[in-house]
Amino acid sequence: MSALGRVVRAGVGRRRVQTVVIAMVVLLAVTAAVLGATLMVASNGPFDRAFDQQHGAHLTAEFDATKATLEQVAASAGAAGVTASAGPFPTTAISPESEGARHLQPITVVGRTDPGGRVDAVALTSGRWVSALGEIVVQGDPRMPPSMQPKVGDVLSLPDLPDKPSLTVVGVARSVSGTAGGWVTPAQVTALIPAGRSGGYQMLYRFASADTAAQIDADRAAIEGTVAAGAVAGMRSWLTTKAVSSGNTILLVPFLIAFGVLGVLMAVLIIGNVIAGAVSTGTRRIGILKALGFTPNQVVRAYTVQALIPASVGAVLGVVTGNVLAIPILAETNSIYGTADTGVTPWVDAVVLAGALAMVAVTAWAAASRAGRLRTVDVLAVGRTPGPGRGQWAARLAGRFPLPRPVTLGLAHPFARPLRTATIVMAIAFGAASATFAVGLSASLNEVQATERHGDVEITPGRQMSGPPPEGTPPGGEPGRVAMGPPEAPDPVAVVKAITAQAGTSGYSGVARSEVTVAGITEELDIVGFTGDNSAYGYRMISGSWLTGPGQIVVAKPFLTATHTTIGDSVVLTDHSTPITVRIVGEVFNSENKGLELLTDAATLMAAEPDLRPMEYNITLKPGTDAAAYVASLNTALTGAGATAEVTEDDTAEFIVIVDALAALLTLLLVTVAALGVLNMVVLETRERVHDLGVHKALGMTPRQTISMVVSSVIVTGLIGGAIGAPAGVLLQRLVIGEMGRVTGFSLPTSVVDVYRPAELVVFGLGGLLIAVVGSLLPAGWAARTRTATALRTE
Structure with missing residues (x-):
């Protein structure tokens, strides 16, 4: 092994903290990048290939x-x-x-x-x-x-x-x-x-x-201009078809890009700080290497390679982790076209791996270049402690606080090396922003899930039973009766009478479902017809108004986009070969059927389906009503009506579970990396001030006071980082959730976007302090255990 190789190996083994930090930040950045790039390819690749091969219609x-x-x-x-x-x-x-x-x-x-x-x-x-x-x-x-x-x-x-x-x-x-x-x-x-x-x-x-919505609008206008007004019954853009075909995977792209950007920026900051710190603490070692004949370029290469070794390990692990996480998410996209080639893409792995290592090399080279510029005589003559006078104003100011002297000493430490402190402040800010963003995104998605809840109690048809059980009926089945076909709609008069008779009823709505076609949309659309006095419960209006009678529909933004209509326009629905003219009176947030489900008064559908009756009912309860007791009483009243009541259960969608799990995992990685960045900084500070530490101990500083001094040295950075990170996380949440709405074609209600309370933001801001304190505990313990004589001998 060459002399340069031995220097590199010794540096990697000696700086274990820095080695772990570099590996972790690269692992995170590569994991998020592989996930985001793979899902982006998966959500676009199959459709684009099929569209080109089949000469798809714009x-x-x-x-x-x-x-x-x-x-x-x-x-x-x-x-x-x-x-x-x-x-x-x-x-x-x-x-x-x-x-x-x-x-x-x-x-x-x-x-x-x-x-x-x-x-x-x-x-x-x-x-x-x-x-x-x-x-x-x-x-x-x-x-x-x-x-x-x-x-x-x-x-x-x-x-x-x-x-x-x-x-x-x-x-x-x-x-x-x-x-x-x-x-x-x-x-x-x-x-x-x-x-x-x-x-x-x-x-x-x-x-x-025809690549953008604006170009499609211009193309649409050109077509409409060739025929009489009103001749075009509807148009569908290929961009709408593509968004629907991409499924939920396209929603994950802006979410993962956000985490990927945070990870990359944090990696650049912390890796640069680690290498700069290694150069700072290794000043005398650099002088010895130069005295032994190492050229400036060899010294720079040594510190760069010391960063590339753990970065390579982290990058490889990140590629593996990103692909493993992508496999279950890609299952939906694979099924849409029946393909098996939308999974792991080798070129994505290669590009991300090469890009990550190039980023590390450039960052490390820039930070290590200072080592090459140092003069041999100068570095052999100086120690590692910051020069006198640096940060003295902060020490004098902190000394005026009515706090124990070890605490005031610690509070002044970050100001001795402001550039290093600034990078760690930003790392803590990214950690706090990640936590704020992840919690806010989860809250937004849970609010989206809440829009699918339309009552506290639901009534569904009872099972239709007939005839003796067949041979082999499992134990526990109802004696003498077997299930027969789909259930019939319950008696609406009996159900409404039972609902309104209950003391805890606040409102109810009957739900009748059918399917219709609309000019401009080739596939069938689900339509929901409501009865009762509380049909709007659970739906979040974007604009316009809720239904006030028959002949009206309320729709979501994807329907307006697909049919090129606006609130106030009339459209013709075809129900069982019967045309029904309806007017759009409101836009609502409704994710059912990719936002193409129509909502109307049940009377609207009676022209085509005179026998249409609600198949289910949603009931809202008055505050304080015992839901279990209400259901028991209601089921007694429903005897003979062919219906059964039960408490509405909240079923979290699989996509939301995936996003929550990914957000928790990536946030944990980012927060961990931020804490490791703090740990690295405190280790550097402690090593640089080890002689001062020995003086303090000789003057009577106890181990507990030493821990207080070290932990106090990160309080300012933690508070500043949290104060920056919490608002940044809010902005990132609003940006990403808005982008999720844009790529799916939805307008989002205020309740989905504005999910933070002031008290929660204060807690997220204090999260930066928590990250800083946790990262400082290990080096604080090491400083407390350092023997006084050992510290005084170190220079």
Whole structure:
């Protein structure tokens, strides 16, 4: 081994604290970077590849056949910016039932003679394309269980149409643009349109510029300008489709980027401080090395390599940790396209690993360059204690406080080396900011979860039982009765009478569910019809107002974006082949069905479904009401009504559990690293002042007083770091939660964004002091155990 190698090995072994600190900060930074980059690739990669391969449509437009002719729709392909188009294709909406009378959700069907074309080349995954009347190809959805999806050979009946026709599934396909729920021949579309009603036309476009929402808006305006006003029934952007397809993984990207940035900045600060401290404490050693013939460049390389060795270990562990954490999160994205190539990406690991080591090398080289500039004579002649006069003003000021002398001595220590103190203040600030950010983000997501709670008690249909139990019925089953099919809606008159008769009832709402289609959105949408006097409970309004009667709907921002509508606009819903015109009266935060669920008065749906009845009821209780006793009394009153009441349970979504777990883990790492940075600083301070420590001990300072002095030396840095970190954490939480809302297309209510109370911010600010004190305890104990004679001999 060369002389330089022996110096490096000795330095790594001797400075164990600094070695651990460097490894930990690099591990954290690389873990967050691998997670963020992997999820970013996973959330975009599969869709982008499929979109390019299938020539996906940047805009899918639906035209009203009563306001635009086939020729006028076809002429829209000549709009400014259009580079390719497909259509016009005839369209209509159907509400199919499969064998066994299983009701499927309504879908938009499009008439196409073949799956190919210049835009939206549909990919068949099984079966063949339609070639005759009575056939249909359905859109596959890998996010749904196979048992819930139609398959080749299934027969779909259409009981809402005259003569109750049926369609045989001859193929399953996948359109990356989501342009239809099914495809039939153009002639079949005409046969599926009820008498007295008109269908529509679909056009698919690709544009020269369609990468941003602003460009899409301009493209949309160009298309609308080619036809009469009102002819465009709806348009869907590929950006909306991409956001929905990316699933929850895209939500994690801004969250992990925030932690990654914190980790990188902390790594730069602490690694720079560690190397600068090593140079400072090794001044005499550097002089000896130069006296023995080491060149300035060799000295700098020695200290740089001493940082790179633990950094390499931390970087490798960080890559492994980041990939392990990414695997369960990527499971959802993998299932969306049925792919297995959206997991660990080797080039991401390589780029992050190389970037981390380059960052460490540059930071360490910059900090170690001072060692190369030191003159041999000068460094051999000086000790390690800071020069006289540095920080004396702070010592005099602290001495005026009515505090024990060891405490005032400790309070003045940080001012002797202000630059070093400033870096540790920032490290503590990052730790405090991480804790503040993580707690605030968790509170925001929990508030999002709370918006899904619409009552304290819920009523659901009772089980429908009939006949003797089959052979082999497990013990404990109800004697003489077996479960039969889906439950029926409970008697609404009996249920409402039972609810209103209970003394603890504050309000209630009945919930009836159905599915509809809307022009501009090819897939079916869930719609919730409310009865009762408290339907708004749990929902957070963004703008507009809640429902005041039938003919109105309240929607979330993704619906407004997908349909290019605003509050006050009217849209046409198709429910069981019946068109229903409704007006949008409010925007609400509602994450159900990716924000595409519609909320309305149950009477709105009665035109198409006169027998529609609520399947469940949500009840809010008066303050102080015993929920268990209320449920017991209500169940007695519901006897014979075909319904059962129970206390509403809060089920935390899996995504929120993942985010909370990741936030806790990454925050723990950041806080630990911040504490290690403090520990490193205190170790350096203690070693530099070891001779002064011996003098104090010789003058009678006890071990307990020594600990007080060392711990006091970090109080100022802890308080300042906490005071900076807590507000920074608040700003970061608001930035990240806002970005999460932006990438998913939601407007966020104030209750989700503003989650901090003043008292909590004070606690988070004091968290910086806690980090500093915890980091100083170990070197304080070492200083207390140092023997007086040993300390006095050290220079």
